[in-house]
Amino acid sequence: MTHSNNATLTRRELLIQLCKLLKEDTIEEQIDRIPLNMRPKGNQSLRCCIHKDRAVLKYKIMALLGFNIDDEIDELTSLRDYLHLAKERKVLTPTVMTVVDEACSSCQQGSYNVSNMCQGCEARPCAVNCPKDAVHFVKGQAEIDHEVCVNCGKCLQECPFHAIIYRPVPCEEACPVKAISKDEQGIEHIDYDKCIYCGKCMASCPYGAIMEKSHIIEIFQAWKSKEKIIALVAPSIVAQFRQSVPKIYNAIKKIGFSDIIEVAEGAEITIEHETEEWAERIHSGCQLMTTSCCHAYTELVNKHIPELQGKVSKTHTPMVYAGKLAKDRFPDAITVFIGPCTAKRHEAYFAKDIDYALSFEELGALFVANNIDLEEMDDKIDIQFAKKDAQFFAQSGGVSQSIKNKKGDSLKSELINGIDKASIRQLKQIAKGKTKSNFIEVMSCEGGCLGGVNSLIKGNQAAIVFQKNQEVISS
Amino acid sequence: MTEEKIYKVQICTGTLCHVMGGAELPALEEYLPKSLKSKVKVKGMVCANYCTETKLKPPFVLINGELMSEASIEKIVHYIQNCEENDTFK
Numbered sequence: 209m210t211h212s213n214n215a216t217l218t219r220r221e222l223l224i225q226l227c228k229l230l231k232e233d234t235i236e237e238q239i240d241r242i243p244l245n246m247r248p249k250g251n252q253s254l255r256c257c258i259h260k261d262r263a264v265l266k267y268k269i270m271a272l273l274g275f276n277i278d279d280e281i282d283e284l285t286s287l288r289d290y291l292h293l294a295k296e297r298k299v300l301t302p303t304v305m306t307v308v309d310e311a312c313s314s315c316q317q318g319s320y321n322v323s324n325m326c327q328g329c330e331a332r333p334c335a336v337n338c339p340k341d342a343v344h345f346v347k348g349q350a351e352i353d354h355e356v357c358v359n360c361g362k363c364l365q366e367c368p369f370h371a372i373i374y375r376p377v378p379c380e381e382a383c384p385v386k387a388i389s390k391d392e393q394g395i396e397h398i399d400y401d402k403c404i405y406c407g408k409c410m411a412s413c414p415y416g417a418i419m420e421k422s423h424i425i426e427i428f429q430a431w432k433s434k435e436k437i438i439a440l441v442a443p444s445i446v447a448q449f450r451q452s453v454p455k456i457y458n459a460i461k462k463i464g465f466s467d468i469i470e471v472a473e474g475a476e477i478t479i480e481h482e483t484e485e486w487a488e489r490i491h492s493g494c495q496l497m498t499t500s501c502c503h504a505y506t507e508l509v510n511k512h513i514p515e516l517q518g519k520v521s522k523t524h525t526p527m528v529y530a531g532k533l534a535k536d537r538f539p540d541a542i543t544v545f546i547g548p549c550t551a552k553r554h555e556a557y558f559a560k561d562i563d564y565a566l567s568f569e570e571l572g573a574l575f576v577a578n579n580i581d582l583e584e585m586d587d588k589i590d591i592q593f594a595k596k597d598a599q600f601f602a603q604s605g606g607v608s609q610s611i612k613n614k615k616g617d618s619l620k621s622e623l624i625n626g627i628d629k630a631s632i633r634q635l636k637q638i639a640k641g642k643t644k645s646n647f648i649e650v651m652s653c654e655g656g657c658l659g660g661v662n663s664l665i666k667g668n669q670a671a672i673v674f675q676k677n678q679e680v681i682s683s
Numbered sequence: 684m685t686e687e688k689i690y691k692v693q694i695c696t697g698t699l700c701h702v703m704g705g706a707e708l709p710a711l712e713e714y715l716p717k718s719l720k721s722k723v724k725v726k727g728m729v730c731a732n733y734c735t736e737t738k739l740k741p742p743f744v745l746i747n748g749e750l751m752s753e754a755s756i757e758k759i760v761h762y763i764q765n766c767e768e769n770d771t772f773k
Binding site: 212217220221224448449450569572573575576580581582583664665669 | 696697698699701702703704706707709710729730755
């Protein structure tokens, strides 16, 4: 029904605590107290005991300070020491996510299990239909021999009592490219040669064990040194706060950003180039072109579907163009991309005009730390608003529509609305020419950026809020 | 004529509540069971500082003036259904 869960809320609470201490400038003295304050003595623990809970929180804070958990120096190294190291850090790394091994519960390998609903019936279709003879009956109850079972799921389909259940490993199940797997201890590790940075593992882990490495420290350091920081705001922000866009932008300025450039302004340039490129390619006999604005998709092609490489548009993403606009207008300023996406954080590392990335969750935490009441913000702002076509890049189908508006029905588009195992198979077919379309738009998240993993409002609700805001803007 | 029972649900629109899960609560109307659809009015309310003045956790809502902390759509629907079943409308 809803998207909130305690693992998400814990991450947000940690972000809020961290931002508050940074804002009050009491972080040096207080940072090691965060786990204690969040899990005080006498309270019920989520895991085996509060000490484990606190250790997990400590490592999650380490990730929020921008570290890989593997960077751990010594178990006794305090968060304060890590804070110092973070403040001295001069370079980022392209590793944007890290597994908090202390939090990873080593979920048992995905398997089919017999529940106590088993009636030990006469029909026993589970055993009869098992191709590996893995189901046996002990004291009238079915048992699955996991040494023999090949996880085909026939027993689950056949049981008339729904007594067989499948227990997945959520992160492995969510990863579309098998980039996350267990070590000998059962702890998950991300294989960065395979990872496309879609963030689906992070969103799916019920223990919140996969964390994004935040740039919060770098951003606060820049504020402290009075540097000019420009916010490059993704169009999906419209659906995040149930407030008007000028109010949100004024709040962004109030927390310390000196100017705002809409990433949709960059999208206007993407539309121009992409339309031109598509027309040229089709004119020169190419059958089709795919979009390039979703970084998780371009990573997918480079790492897993190389046969599609030649078909991906060479046009840059809206973020890259917006970064260029920002550096042209404010040459000495620091640029921060604000969006809902783990993949963009990875892309930002390689984009020369983007310095840091901030997620919508992190932005929300900064609003809280700065006591921002969005309702009270001024409803007017003097900035250059991007055109409506470009704003719709936030939504799946937006890119295709913007080109269709220019080229009409000659554009036959197909939408891959979310990257998963099935859509990857579909893309492999498309690479073989099995499509009637000449333009393929691919979005890693269902619904497009509005469904980004770091959104405060997701899915259907985000689409509704986005639509309402667009109506307000056009009226 | 008996007065019709209307449950007034006020959702805190403060930023903390919004970030800590309140962002989803305005969708409540869509998730109400049919029998409650005409009986519930959902509104926003200005932050009343429950987050700083109590030890309770956000997001906060008021249902006919009664404070609910750590509110979720499920919790709100359950609360109202309970009031209906036990005839404890306030």
